[in-house]
Each structure stands twice: as C-alpha cells, then as structure tokens.
Amino acid sequence: MKNVLRFLICNVFLLHAQAKLDSLDSLIELNETLVIDTAIKLDSLQNLVEDLQESYAREQFLLLEREAVIRINRAAFAGMWINKPLTGQRKDIPQGAEVIFYPYYIQDFIRVSFHDTIGYMSSAFYDQVGLTPYFHEARERALVREKNDLNLENESDRFKRRAKERIHEAKYLAKSIEDLTFAQKKEEYRKRILMDKWGYELGLKIKGGIVDIGFTETMVEDALGRPDSVNRTTYSYYVREQWVYNEGNYRYIYLEEGIVTAIQTKG
Incomplete structure (x- = not known):
C-alpha cells in the first residue's frame, strides 16, 4: 500500500514538472519567433536605408551632371588625380580630349570626368574663363570650407598643445610642492x-647661520658648514686657525684652541 502511494505521489510530481517544461518550451518557441520577426524587420530596414542612400547618391550625381560642362582640354601634360587631389593614382588627359567639369572643388582642384573615371584636375590645366557662375561660387565655397577646416585643425592642435603644457605644468608644480615639502621637513628636523643639541636660543641662532665670539668649532660647522680652506698657525702655547669661506656673509673665522676669537665679514 505504501509503495502504491509513493508511486502515485511521484507521478503527480512528474506530471507537474512535465507541465512546467511544456510551458517553458512554448515560451522559448515564442521568443524564437519574436527574434526571427525582429531580424526580418531589421533586414528590411537595412535594405530600405541602402535603397535610400543609393537613391540619394544617384540624385546628387544627376544634379551635378545637369550642371556639368564639357570642355576640350587645351593644356599639354594635363592630368587628374583619381579619388583625391595629390594622392593616389594620376591619370593623364591628352590634349584635345573632351573632359566633363563638375561644380565641385577640393582646395584648388575641380572635379572632372574623363573616360568614365572621376578625378580632380588642378586649376593650372584649365581656363576659368567661360565657366558658368555657379562654378565660381562652388570654388569660393570650397576655399571657405578649406579655410574653416584648417582653422578648426589649428585650433584643435592648439588646444592639444595647451593640454600637454598644462599636464607638464601640473607635474612640475607637484614636483615643486613635493620638493618644497621635503625641504621644509628637512629644515624643521634640522x-x-x-635646539636639542645647543638649547633654544643658540639652536635658533646656529640654524640661522649666525656665528658669535666664543663659539666652538662644532658650532661654527653647524652654522656655516665646513670651511672652504683652513690656514693654521702654531704658536708656543696655542694653535690659531683661520677658516676661510668663499660664500655667505662671513669671510674669515679665527679660532684659538677650537674657540672663535675673531670674525671678519664680507663687505
């Protein structure tokens, strides 16, 4: 009886789990359908965008073509740069050949077509006289556009240089502050x-680089550092030293038996 009851309970749980799995499968199928529909719509939109771009390009070309002018090349050694002026491949245009001129300029190069190839010809190879007014307007617009682009580029370079200068200044300032802080800490420690070594008053005086009569040679060294040179004179009962300092306010410090007896300052 217990086994039968267990079997029934297990079947109930299995049926419930199977129902959940079936529901999950249905949800997955629904999401897959939505994903497929979305992908199809995106493809349709992409095709529409490509068609619009192609149509726009065709209209722009037709607009230029309606405004184009056919000229006979009179210049020897004429040629055009394919795709972009002064870069890429250059194609020669024979003297006497027909060239289609379009009212579009890059710098001082006009867009032309020769043998179904689009390129740019320098103004040195064609005569501006006789071109319709909108060619001159297009050339003026190109010059203004180039000038604006150049100004923007120069301004961008200027800002970049200034940014680098500011970074350098910030690093220099940080280093200066660091050095100053270290120097201040070093002076405070000294x-x-x-003050611990000589007491408060003498310590302040020695730190300030001041020497008085009666100072010991150790005090002088703490105040002024080691002398640049020492002249020593030996007498019968004592030794006299002349400490020479080439920098600072003091010139000579005279010591007898290690005690300052005379001071000679500069100036």
Whole structure:
C-alpha cells in the first residue's frame, strides 16, 4: 500500500514538472519567433536605408551632371588625380580630349570626368574663363570650407598643445610642492636637532647661520658648514686657525684652541 502511494505521489510530481517544461518550451518557441520577426524587420530596414542612400547618391550625381560642362582640354601634360587631389593614382588627359567639369572643388582642384573615371584636375590645366557662375561660387565655397577646416585643425592642435603644457605644468608644480615639502621637513628636523643639541636660543641662532665670539668649532660647522680652506698657525702655547669661506656673509673665522676669537665679514 505504501509503495502504491509513493508511486502515485511521484507521478503527480512528474506530471507537474512535465507541465512546467511544456510551458517553458512554448515560451522559448515564442521568443524564437519574436527574434526571427525582429531580424526580418531589421533586414528590411537595412535594405530600405541602402535603397535610400543609393537613391540619394544617384540624385546628387544627376544634379551635378545637369550642371556639368564639357570642355576640350587645351593644356599639354594635363592630368587628374583619381579619388583625391595629390594622392593616389594620376591619370593623364591628352590634349584635345573632351573632359566633363563638375561644380565641385577640393582646395584648388575641380572635379572632372574623363573616360568614365572621376578625378580632380588642378586649376593650372584649365581656363576659368567661360565657366558658368555657379562654378565660381562652388570654388569660393570650397576655399571657405578649406579655410574653416584648417582653422578648426589649428585650433584643435592648439588646444592639444595647451593640454600637454598644462599636464607638464601640473607635474612640475607637484614636483615643486613635493620638493618644497621635503625641504621644509628637512629644515624643521634640522631645527629640532640644533635646539636639542645647543638649547633654544643658540639652536635658533646656529640654524640661522649666525656665528658669535666664543663659539666652538662644532658650532661654527653647524652654522656655516665646513670651511672652504683652513690656514693654521702654531704658536708656543696655542694653535690659531683661520677658516676661510668663499660664500655667505662671513669671510674669515679665527679660532684659538677650537674657540672663535675673531670674525671678519664680507663687505
């Protein structure tokens, strides 16, 4: 009896789980259908965009073609740059050949067509006289456009240079602050050492680089550092030294038996 009951309970759970799986399968199929429909719509939109772009390009070309002018090339050694002036491939145009001129310029190069190839010819190879007014207007617009582009490029370069200068200035300032902080800490540490060593008043005086009569040679060294040179004179009962300093306010410091007895300052 217990086994039968267990079997029935298991069947109930299995049926419930199967129902959930079936529901999940239906949801997956529905999402797959939505994804496929969305992909189809995106493809249709992409095709529509491509058709519009192609139509726009065709209309633009027809517009230029309606305004185009056929001229006979009178210049020897004439030619055109394919796709972009002064870059890429150059194609020669024989003297006497028919060339189609379009009212579009890049710098001082006009767009032309020769043997179904689009390119750009320098103004040195054709005569501006006789071209319709909208050619001159197109050339003026091109010159203004080039000038504006150049100004924008120069302005961009100027901002980039200034940004680099500011970064350099910031680094230099940070380094200066770091050096200043280190120097301040070093001076503060030296001040504490001298005050602990010689007392408050003498410590401040020595830190300020001041020497007085009666100072020991150690005090002089703490105040002024080691001398640049020492002249020593030996007498019967004592030794006299002349400490020479080439920099600072003091010129000579005279010591007898290690004690300052005379001071000679500069100026």
